[in-house]
Amino acid sequence: MSDKPQDNICPPDKIVFDADRGEYICTETGEVIEERIIDQGPEWRAFTPEEKEKRSRVGGPLNQTIHDRGLSTLIDWKDKDAIGRNLDPKRRLEVLRWRKWQIRARIQSSIDRNLAQAMNELERISNLLGLPKSVKDEAALIYRKAVEKGLVRGRSIESVVAASIYASCRRIKIARTLDEIAQYTKANRKEVARCYRLLLRELNVEVPVSDPKDYVTRIGSLLGLSGATMKLAAEILEKAKNAGLTAGKDPAGLAAAAIYIAALMNDERRTQKEIAQVAGVTEVTVRNRYKELIQELKIEIQNQ
Numbered sequence: 001m002s003d004k005p006q007d008n009i010c011p012p013d014k015i016v017f018d019a020d021r022g023e024y025i026c027t028e029t030g031e032v033i034e035e036r037i038i039d040q041g042p043e044w045r046a047f048t049p050e051e052k053e054k055r056s057r058v059g060g061p062l063n064q065t066i067h068d069r070g071l072s073t074l075i076d077w078k079d080k081d082a083i084g085r086n087l088d089p090k091r092r093l094e095v096l097r098w099r100k101w102q103i104r105a106r107i108q109s110s111i112d113r114n115l116a117q118a119m120n121e122l123e124r125i126s127n128l129l130g131l132p133k134s135v136k137d138e139a140a141l142i143y144r145k146a147v148e149k150g151l152v153r154g155r156s157i158e159s160v161v162a163a164s165i166y167a168s169c170r171r172i173k174i175a176r177t178l179d180e181i182a183q184y185t186k187a188n189r190k191e192v193a194r195c196y197r198l199l200l201r202e203l204n205v206e207v208p209v210s211d212p213k214d215y216v217t218r219i220g221s222l223l224g225l226s227g228a229t230m231k232l233a234a235e236i237l238e239k240a241k242n243a244g245l246t247a248g249k250d251p252a253g254l255a256a257a258a259i260y261i262a263a264l265m266n267d268e269r270r271t272q273k274e275i276a277q278v279a280g281v282t283e284v285t286v287r288n289r290y291k292e293l294i295q296e297l298k299i300e301i302q303n304q
Helices: 049-055 089-106 110-129 133-148 157-172 178-182 189-203 213-223 227-242 251-265 272-279 283-296
Strands: 015-018 023-026 032-034
Touching (some): 110 178, 133 157, 178 189, 213 227, 213 251, 213 272, 227 283, 251 272, 251 283
């Protein structure tokens, strides 16, 4: 008997599936091509989205930003029964006791407690920075690997979480500086940077080199600049990269200088102080990068 539903003797268009018997049968020869086929679909049928949602018994997808990945159940706080009626006071106290034990059962080991605290911290920092879900999921995976390797022991959870978020932003090319992330933690920038280097070294996390162009859209949007100005700033940075001017320079400072030049050229003037504050760099950095770019690229700015 063949392992495949198609055989050299039976043409493919003559092979049918008998759902009742779980067999592939050739209608021409009557041969059973394959038997005992397991039906991977549900045992119920649904004709509307409402019916499908009501009858489906599977849960949601795994969520890396929850300490148990969302596999455990939760007792709701609504204090209502299955019909929707309010529970009487005696039953409400009983459900409250169930809920307490259920919460305790979810967090049993020290690793669970560590992850629960870390995921709450990750959610808080990510929301303050306005980061997308992809960054949060990647940061959660990096942190879980750090816990498995024992890198969090003896270090601040907050610092390792912040370092994981920064590594995730670098991997997904979301423009956020280390100073921006560190300002929302109690740990200082130096401690977060130390944890970041530790993650790269011990977990072999591959992080691409920061591209100054990744910062252009964010800085330009915060300054209220037009798309034409941001496009011109990206073109200036591309020329600078081809000329070898970006090596070893802070990408945020280069992006700020390019935006300053593009804003002057398109008559959307912004001061160096304004741009420096938004980019998270000093005015001196913007001024120095500005001078290098206009001298090396021979950019002429009218009515400066």
